[in-house]
Amino acid sequence: MLIENRTFDELSVGDTAELKRLCTQDDLIVFANMSGNHNPMHIADLDGDGDGRAEAIAPSMFVGSLISAVLGNLLPGAGTLYREQNFVFHARAHAGEELISRVTVTALHPETSRVTLATEVRRIEGDVLILSGVAEVEAPRHKIRLNTHDLPGLIVQRHRHFEKLLEKAEALPSLPTAVVCPEEEKSLGGALLARRHRLIEPILVGDAAKIRSTAEALGADLDGIEILDEPVARLAAVRAVALVAEGRARALMKGHLHTDDLLRPALDKATGLRMGRRFTHVFVMDVPGLAHPLLITDAAINIAPDLKTKMDIVQNGIDLARSLGIELPKVGVLSAVEVVNPDIPSSLDAALLSKMADRGQITGGLVDGPLAMDNAIDLGAAKTKGITSAVAGRAEVLVAPNLDAGNMIAKQLTFISHAEGAGLVLGAKVPIILNSRADNDMARLASCAVAALHHARISGGAA
Structure with missing residues (x-):
């Protein structure tokens, strides 16, 4: 000015x-x-x-x-x-x-x-x-x-995207959710908070004595909430998966147990929740100053995914973005460079995924890569590099080359850029809400809201 x-x-x-x-x-x-x-x-x-x-x-x-x-x-x-x-x-x-x-x-x-x-x-x-x-x-x-153009700008640390998702999800029927081992204050408190917001109707599966003791410490009332007593964490996860098979639960939610213990029964070929696609994890990030939610995948499950796994990672990311109201998600497949380099395997995978989307093997979104982080999300950086693309500079879904990179992107956004992150596992018959022990109330609420919105779309709105 x-x-x-x-x-x-x-x-x-x-x-x-x-x-x-x-x-x-x-x-x-x-x-x-x-x-x-x-x-x-x-x-x-x-x-x-x-x-x-x-x-x-x-x-x-x-x-x-x-x-x-x-x-x-x-x-x-x-x-x-x-x-x-x-x-x-x-x-x-x-x-x-x-x-x-x-x-x-x-x-x-x-x-x-x-x-x-x-x-x-x-x-x-x-x-x-x-x-x-x-x-x-x-x-x-x-x-x-x-x-005055050099005057430092301000970014307000508000999480407007999550607020909108909560508003949309609260209008849906409460999602019956098996909460596994909610035996400490954050996991039980998060489930009860989501219930108060009418996002989920929890079924608490775990050590009943610990659950009630935790509720007492929180000053929380468990009246009207079903509690299934199973003191062993891995068996509580098995019981929660069975609730889905019985039609009593439409989602799973992680409590105070290891992720492996939660997912192992869900991955069981005979009695689990497989549906022909790899389980993949998506962080939905609300980044202050960014005009849209940003999805990061995979940052928690697939360590070094091959091309076939990356197909499922991309497709699951597109499906979730659509559930959040993004009609034609723009997917940036990340690498260290924005050109194909035979010595950088992630650039080859990115180019192949982009072409597979062009040929209809991946559907529902626009996929482009390889893209470096800067020119995937910043239009100015994309123009500087001379990249002409409907995705470059506008990506709403970022596909990381491996778990290390995806996890670092998500954690940097959380702890440096003050973003909030909702975590969900896709590829199963029902959404699996995967919270971190460090997640605050907004992150836990948003994870439940994302699960409710995704369930509503894939089930046609059925409770």
């Missing part, structure tokens, strides 16, 4: 300037953190006065700060310093409303280089006066032109 000021000598009574600004939910969050004012009346998803509705009222001083933007950027502009300001607030502004801030010069004071200006902020829809007042500022004496 190029700003150029108007010096005191260039000003005249009657000069005016204005700026338009859409007030967003993120604005309210940034202002709350910056000012320290955490009044729930000003937080978009909180009910600040107990009337059952979220108010999302813009703080009055946030609205007032829009006047300073006009003064500092336009009139008089760069170099301006406040001396006085008074405000009268006539109405309230809310998140989602477009506002216009306007200042008008009413008096000039040559002896002090001060300027008096009338100030106002209006809601554009309906031309409603929100704020009026008078400002006195010291105007600049020297001409300044400044490009």
Whole structure:
């Protein structure tokens, strides 16, 4: 943004300037953190006065700060310093409303280089006066032109994609879910939280005494929840898989046991949940600042997948993306390079998977590779490399060359970029919710929401 000021000598009574600004939910969050004012009346998803509705009222001083933007950027502009300001607030502004801030010069004071200006902020829809007042500022004496494009930007650490998934999933019937060994606070608490959000109806399978003791420590009520007593973890997993065969459970959820112990009975050729496709894991990531959910696969099950396994990894990733509402998922198959190099096996696999999708062996999405990480998700990087593709720079599903790479991508996004990750195992007859011991409440909720949405699509909405 190029700003150029108007010096005191260039000003005249009657000069005016204005700026338009859409007030967003993120604005309210940034202002709350910056000012320290955490009044729930000003937080978009909180009910600040107990009337059952979220108010999302813009703080009055946030609205007032829009006047300073006009003064500092336009009139008089760069170099301006406040001396006085008074405000009268006539109405309230809310998140989602477009506002216009306007200042008008009413008096000039040559002896002090001060300027008096009338100030106002209006809601554009309906031309409603929100704020009026008078400002006195010291105007600049020297001409300044400044490009502000290097000003550091802000990314609000909100998980808007998961919030939307939760909203969609909460509208579905609760998914009957066998929760295996929920014998410590996070695993049991996550299952009970998902029940309160009407995402799942848990059947708790494990050591009943430990489950009840954990519930007591949480202060949680287990009334109305079925508990099947099986103290041995591997046998609890077998019992949970049997619940699916009996039609009583439509999903599995990992509790406090090893992933291998959970998946072994699910993979049993005679009594398990196989359906002709490899089990593969998908992280659904909500990355702050990214305009869409990002799916990472496989980061937890297949260590060094061959081409045949990668076909299933890609197809499972596409199927899950479609369940989340991405109509034509764009799949970037990752390598260290974006050209085929015979010495880099992952680049060969990526090219073959791309061609297989072109020939209809992989369906439901657009697949391209090899792509490096940068040009898979950043359009500018793709253009710089001269890559012309419907996927490059726009990938919604990232297929890692092996488990090491996939796990590192997911963990880096979580612990460096402050992303949340929901984990799901696909390829089985029912979704398998695979949470990490380190997952917080949002990650556990999102995993259940993803499972519910996927089940709803593949089952045609049947409970």
